[in-house]
Amino acid sequence: MATVTLPVEEKKKSxxxxxxxxxxxxxxxxxxxxxxxxxxxxxxxxxxxxxxxISQLVADGEMDCEYIVAEGEHSQFEIVKHASVCGARVFxxxxxxGWMYAMExxxxxxxxxxxxxxMVGNRALDDPGAFGVEHNDALAVRDLxxxxxxxDSAQExxxxxxxxYRVAEDRRMFVPLAISCDGAFLTHSQALVKIPAAEQxxxxxxxxxxxxxxxxxxxxxxxxxxxxxxWVMEIRRQNYAVTEIACDVxxxxxxxxxxxxxxxxxNPFFEExxxxxxxxxxxxxxxxxxxxxxxxxxxxxxxKKVGFVRLRWFRPFAGPELxxxxxxxxxxxxxxxxxxxxxxxxxxxxATEVRSAMYTGSSTRPPVIGFIGGLGGREVTVPDVEAMxxxxxxxxxxxxxxxxxxxxxxx
Amino acid sequence: xxxxxxxxVIYRGVFQKTLAKNITRGIVLAAHNxxxxxxxxxxxxxxxxRNGIPAKSFAIVAHDEQTLEAGMAQYEPKQVDLTVVLxxxxxxxxxxxxWYGLQPAHHALKPGHTLLVVxxxxxxxxLKNIHRREEPYKLGILKGVTSFSGMWVYKDDHTDVxxxxxxxxxxxxxxSLAAVEKFILEKLKNSLKVTSAHTAFxxxxxxxxxxxxxNPEKLFAFGKPRWEDMRGGVSIKGQPQGGPYADPxxxxxxxxxxxxxxxxxxxxxxxxxxxxxxxxxxxxxxxWLNCPDASFDVTPDGTYDANLQACCGCGICEEVCPVKxxxxxxxxxxxxxxxxxxxxxxxxxxxYLKWLETTIAKAEPIEKRSxxxxxxxxxQEQVPEALEIAxxx
Numbered sequence: 148m149a150t151v152t153l154p155v156e157e158k159k160k161s162x163x164x165x166x167x168x169x170x171x172x173x174x175x176x177x178x179x180x181x182x183x184x185x186x187x188x189x190x191x192x193x194x195x196x197x198x199x200x201i202s203q204l205v206a207d208g209e210m211d212c213e214y215i216v217a218e219g220e221h222s223q224f225e226i227v228k229h230a231s232v233c234g235a236r237v238f239x240x241x242x243x244x245g246w247m248y249a250m251e252x253x254x255x256x257x258x259x260x261x262x263x264x265x266m267v268g269n270r271a272l273d274d275p276g277a278f279g280v281e282h283n284d285a286l287a288v289r290d291l292x293x294x295x296x297x298x299d300s301a302q303e304x305x306x307x308x309x310x311x312y313r314v315a316e317d318r319r320m321f322v323p324l325a326i327s328c329d330g331a332f333l334t335h336s337q338a339l340v341k342i343p344a345a346e347q348x349x350x351x352x353x354x355x356x357x358x359x360x361x362x363x364x365x366x367x368x369x370x371x372x373x374x375x376x377x378w379v380m381e382i383r384r385q386n387y388a389v390t391e392i393a394c395d396v397x398x399x400x401x402x403x404x405x406x407x408x409x410x411x412x413x414n415p416f417f418e419e420x421x422x423x424x425x426x427x428x429x430x431x432x433x434x435x436x437x438x439x440x441x442x443x444x445x446x447x448x449x450x451k452k453v454g455f456v457r458l459r460w461f462r463p464f465a466g467p468e469l470x471x472x473x474x475x476x477x478x479x480x481x482x483x484x485x486x487x488x489x490x491x492x493x494x495x496x497x498a499t500e501v502r503s504a505m506y507t508g509s510s511t512r513p514p515v516i517g518f519i520g521g522l523g524g525r526e527v528t529v530p531d532v533e534a535m536x537x538x539x540x541x542x543x544x545x546x547x548x549x550x551x552x553x554x555x556x557x558x
Numbered sequence: 559x560x561x562x563x564x565x566x567v568i569y570r571g572v573f574q575k576t577l578a579k580n581i582t583r584g585i586v587l588a589a590h591n592x593x594x595x596x597x598x599x600x601x602x603x604x605x606x607x608r609n610g611i612p613a614k615s616f617a618i619v620a621h622d623e624q625t626l627e628a629g630m631a632q633y634e635p636k637q638v639d640l641t642v643v644l645x646x647x648x649x650x651x652x653x654x655x656x657w658y659g660l661q662p663a664h665h666a667l668k669p670g671h672t673l674l675v676v677x678x679x680x681x682x683x684x685l686k687n688i689h690r691r692e693e694p695y696k697l698g699i700l701k702g703v704t705s706f707s708g709m710w711v712y713k714d715d716h717t718d719v720x721x722x723x724x725x726x727x728x729x730x731x732x733x734s735l736a737a738v739e740k741f742i743l744e745k746l747k748n749s750l751k752v753t754s755a756h757t758a759f760x761x762x763x764x765x766x767x768x769x770x771x772x773n774p775e776k777l778f779a780f781g782k783p784r785w786e787d788m789r790g791g792v793s794i795k796g797q798p799q800g801g802p803y804a805d806p807x808x809x810x811x812x813x814x815x816x817x818x819x820x821x822x823x824x825x826x827x828x829x830x831x832x833x834x835x836x837x838x839x840x841x842x843x844x845x846w847l848n849c850p851d852a853s854f855d856v857t858p859d860g861t862y863d864a865n866l867q868a869c870c871g872c873g874i875c876e877e878v879c880p881v882k883x884x885x886x887x888x889x890x891x892x893x894x895x896x897x898x899x900x901x902x903x904x905x906x907x908x909x910y911l912k913w914l915e916t917t918i919a920k921a922e923p924i925e926k927r928s929x930x931x932x933x934x935x936x937x938q939e940q941v942p943e944a945l946e947i948a949x950x951x
Contacts, residue, residue: 232791258791258792259791259792259793260790260791260792261791321790321791359789360789360790360791360793367795367796367797368789368793368794368795368796369793369794369796370791370792370793370794371792371793372792372794374657375603375656375657376602376603376633377603377656377657377658377782378657378782378788380785381783381784381785381788382785382788382792384785385785385788385790
């Protein structure tokens with residue numbers, strides 16, 4: 148199902164192989180291609196698929212790395228943090244409450260400038276215990292200096308994992324990066340994926356060089372001391388400096404990815420689908436792109452000019468660029484697979500961020516209607532998308548609409 | 559805006575933390591008895607739970623809320639009407655755990671105002687340690703031993719109310735003795751304490767300290783880097799290893815002196831320092847091995863010299879040294895520099911040994927030391943002594 152979103156303008160590489168694999172498996176293969184040194188694991192569904200695939204690769208002798216099964220997520224993320232400071236390329240990941248259990252380790256990683264790459268298999272936060280996708284897990288670190296990206300196909304998962312190492316390990320960046328894959332829809336469904344050759348990846352991905360931040364007997368440093376109010380602001384400002392240049396670095400890396408592998412993603416920050424002549428657009432992250440695109444084609448056949456903007460990078464948030472894009476439309480509907488209880492307009496996280504970006508970045512400020520749907524892995528259906536589109540068209544006509552609406556809810 | 563009063567109390571963590579708090583609370587509550595408003599707080603950047611670390615508490619008082627708020631709108635008062643020093647070894651200044659550099663005891667004292675020191679020493683002796691300043695001020699001594707009053711294992715020795723009585727005399731516009739009396743009777747419910755406050759009020763006197771009078775030592779300070787110049791990743795460059803160094807007399811190079819932190823010195827952390835007899839040292843290494851702060855330099859002749867940048871005065875070296883009187887802990891107020899003892903020994907051995915003899919004669923026996931709580935009932939024995947001193951005034 149996910150292959151429909153694949154970029155089409157790709158050059159066929161003779162040494163590329165094709166395989167039918169899940170999004171989680173695609174990321175495991177990217178780890179092999181990136182020659183990751185240290186992997187830590189602790190099972191939680193749906194992330195655990197990726198740890199299973201990596202352990203399989205190690206067991207089969209295809210991948211050479213330290214594979215450490217920790218006793219919990221907190222240790223899992225602490226171990227890779229330390230390994231990374233010692234110069235190892237690292238990978239780990241988690242889901243839902245497992246990610247939250249690692250929270251203390253997650254908060255310290257950006258300040259220590261650790262280019263940890265991990266996969267979040269998005270999952271609803273307990274309670275109630277649930278396996279299905281919700282984005283609140285990964286979004287919990289959105290203010291802490293992490294980079295956050297959402298992918299919607301196994302191919303994009305593999306490519307983004309390679310891009311992630313280049314971006315995170317760029318000397319100007321050195322901050323952790325989480326690739327979010329929607330539980331079930333992406334982590335557990337197999338699609339045809341083109342796997343690049345190892346030598347090409349080697350060309351694209353230089354060795355991780357930590358320079359003078361390397362913790363090593365030949366470079367004696369002390370990391371993470373206790374400080375008082377005389378030092379904290381300067382340290383935070385250093386992380387802020389990363390966010391100032393993050394979009395530029397990401398643009399550079401995508402351009403180099405395209406040169407190396409021939410696969411083209413266009414604007415790295417968001418994908419536009421049928422927006423050229425659109426009057427209104429929907430916006431969302433992750434695999435809900437599939438039903439949305441199907442619905443849009445149906446609506447277009449009925450003469451309704453609707454398009455879709457799929458946000459790939461949530462952190463950094465390409466605010467000015469996105470605002471310039473969205474100001475072209477008469478109304479915008481943001482579909483959040485998350486919630487932000489008590490937020491302005493009681494919207495989801497993405498809608499709130501989009502409104503904030505538009506307030507300063509757009510000259511027209513079209514109405515932004517927030518939709519909350521697909522929680523806990525519930526399907527966002529084609530009729531759901533049609534219903535949302537109707538609401539957005541009403542808003543475009545100047546008819547006031549509730550700023551936040553729940554979609555696909557019984558009641 | 560009305561008049562704003564601020565009082566700073568410099569004390570040693572953790573022993574005097576409660577005492578300092580009781581004093582600043584007492585200031586606010588006594589002033590409140592006369593209709594003023596106030597707040598009392600400890601400097602948050604300090605680490606007052608650490609053994610012996612210099613720390614500060616403050617009281618801010620005003621006649622009206624807006625003035626009080628103006629006083630609260632800063633991390634700590636920049637100018638104070640009175641400074642209390644609860645341990646006279648802090649006359650050497652306070653370098654808190656919080657990397658503020660060494661602050662002189664009168665760091666924030668307004669010109670002409672009073673520095674109140676609890677001590678058995680006299681003014682000339684204290685002024686050997688208190689740094690010079692350009693503006694004159696007053697020095698008042700409240701006779702007394704370094705008090706741990708308020709710490710749970712120590713009995714109350716009335717230092718809190720004696721300080722309040724003295725403040726009533728030094729800054730009468732802050733609060734009167736009657737206000738202190740009311741505070742004691744209502745909140746502390748102890749009429750004996752009223753007597754102590756009265757006695758302190760009557761006896762408290764100050765001497766004028768002229769501009770430029772005092773310890774000429776240059777204060778240890780350091781600049782703070784801009785964010786662009788700081789290392790990334792919350793990392794600090796490690797210390798280089800250190801290495802051998804030269805005998806100041808013979809020029810012989812040898813031994814080992816570890817490189818030490820440029821930004822944090824332990825000068826004011828100490829209440830005692832080890833004094834080493836290099837002529838009886840057997841080079842057994844025990845002091846060097848057991849020192850928790852790696853403060854001993856191995857001298858080119860193989861003896862061990864306590865480096866006073868790094869020594870926090872814990873006394874473990876003295877306890878493990880197998881040679882009688884080879885290492886003796888002596889009250890820090892006896893010293894006015896941080897120079898190498900071994901260098902002085904090498905320059906003139908006879909003079910050093912003579913100095914050593916008179917200096918270690920002043921060392922209190924272990925069981926008497928104020929900062930060593932050695933046996934049950936020790937404090938009870940010390941109370942009559944303290945009372946005797948208080949009576950003499």
